[in-house]
Amino acid sequence: MADTPLDLTLDAAELTARLVDLPSESGSEKPLADAVESALRALPHLTVDRYGNNVVARTDLGRAERVILAGHLDTVPIADNVPSRLDEDGVLWGCGTCDMKAGVAVQLRIAATVPAPNRDLTFVFYDNEEVAADLNGLGHVAAAHPDWLRGDFAVLLEPSDGQVEGGCQGTLRVLLRTTGERAHSARGWMGSNAVHAAAPILARLAAYEPRRPVIDGLEYREGLNAVRVEGGVAGNVIPDECVVTVNFRYAPDRSEQEALEHVREVFDGCGVAGFEVDDHSGAALPGLSHPAAAAFIEAVGGTPQPKFGWTDVSRFAALGIPAVNYGPGNPHLAHRRDERVEVAKVLAGEERLRAWLTA
Numbered sequence: 001m002a003d004t005p006l007d008l009t010l011d012a013a014e015l016t017a018r019l020v021d022l023p024s025e026s027g028s029e030k031p032l033a034d035a036v037e038s039a040l041r042a043l044p045h046l047t048v049d050r051y052g053n054n055v056v057a058r059t060d061l062g063r064a065e066r067v068i069l070a071g072h073l074d075t076v077p078i079a080d081n082v083p084s085r086l087d088e089d090g091v092l093w094g095c096g097t098c099d100m101k102a103g104v105a106v107q108l109r110i111a112a113t114v115p116a117p118n119r120d121l122t123f124v125f126y127d128n129e130e131v132a133a134d135l136n137g138l139g140h141v142a143a144a145h146p147d148w149l150r151g152d153f154a155v156l157l158e159p160s161d162g163q164v165e166g167g168c169q170g171t172l173r174v175l176l177r178t179t180g181e182r183a184h185s186a187r188g189w190m191g192s193n194a195v196h197a198a199a200p201i202l203a204r205l206a207a208y209e210p211r212r213p214v215i216d217g218l219e220y221r222e223g224l225n226a227v228r229v230e231g232g233v234a235g236n237v238i239p240d241e242c243v244v245t246v247n248f249r250y251a252p253d254r255s256e257q258e259a260l261e262h263v264r265e266v267f268d269g270c271g272v273a274g275f276e277v278d279d280h281s282g283a284a285l286p287g288l289s290h291p292a293a294a295a296f297i298e299a300v301g302g303t304p305q306p307k308f309g310w311t312d313v314s315r316f317a318a319l320g321i322p323a324v325n326y327g328p329g330n331p332h333l334a335h336r337r338d339e340r341v342e343v344a345k346v347l348a349g350e351e352r353l354r355a356w357l358t359a
């Protein structure tokens with residue numbers, strides 16, 4: 001399989017089918033990374049680098065701006081949905097069609113067919129996006145070879161239904177601990193109930209009014225929610241500990257530090273005995289006012305939308321590079337057994353990017 005050549009003269013939809021038929025569940029991207037690398041090395045206008053199963057290719061034409069087109073090579077586990085299947089309505093079915101081999105196919109087509117773009121281009125193909133953040137290939141490249149990711153603007157070709165999605169919300173998870181004193185529940189007055197002590201925390205959550213800030217013209221929606229409650233020792237014991245896990249999804253006008261301080265303030269006076277950060281990924285500003293981003297939005301059309309989930313655009317934001325999601329495929333079909341993409345939308349995505357980069 002490592003020798004499977006990728007034919008970049010196929011159109012983006014046919015190429016999507018070939019990519020789907022080269023399985024690449026997270027952790028087993030090597031054959032696909034090999035195929036992508038050798039297809040790109042055959043293109044004389046690109047310089048190609050590789051780090052692990054991450055492939056970076058770029059033009060070096062001395063243009064005033066450099067744009068990054070990025071996509072992950074991996075998919076979630078296959079669910080009896082490989083090889084791909086094209087139906088009579090022009091819909092391509094299979095694992096990764098939508099998330100995000102259609103986007104990868106568009107990247108490859110632009111790499112192959114736009115040898116003299118109006119902006120220098122960097123193509124990034126990376127592994128392990130669908131698994132734990134510390135395995136993420138884009139993160140690995142950013143840490144080991146930050147110079148490979150220089151650029152003025154980045155487009156992640158994740159499925160966004162052909163809409164530009166700007167920035168992304170941050171996500172903070174904290175464990176709020178309350179304590180008490182164990183006792184036999186037949187003599188409950190001798191103890192102190194830690195689950196009851198969590199009541200003020202839950203009341204604060206229920207009364208919380210999330211913000212809906214508008215940033216760069218996009219309305220974000222924050223949320224502060226309990227996502228787990230753990231407490232209890234046995235059916236006849238007054239519990240001495242309760243942990244409420246709270247997830248704060250926050251808009252990109254808050255820094256990580258500000259988000260953390262806000263959550264501390266919300267639960268001030270609730271009798272919290274322990275406050276522990278379990279997980280924290282910062283938000284990314286949409287950066288739509290950056291000239292390169294504005295030109296992109298004008299070229300591809302439509303009304304930009306905010307991104308509520310956390311995505312790799314914030315890895316670019318951390319490098320100081322404004323980034324958006326823009327790819328064919330309906331994001332609601334990602335990770336499903338009936339994952340699919342409309343061929344027409346893949347071809348349209350390729351054409352819009354080509355028009356922007358050759359205008």
Ligand SMILES: [Zn+2]
Pocket residue numbers: 072099100129158159
């Ligand atoms: Zn994806």
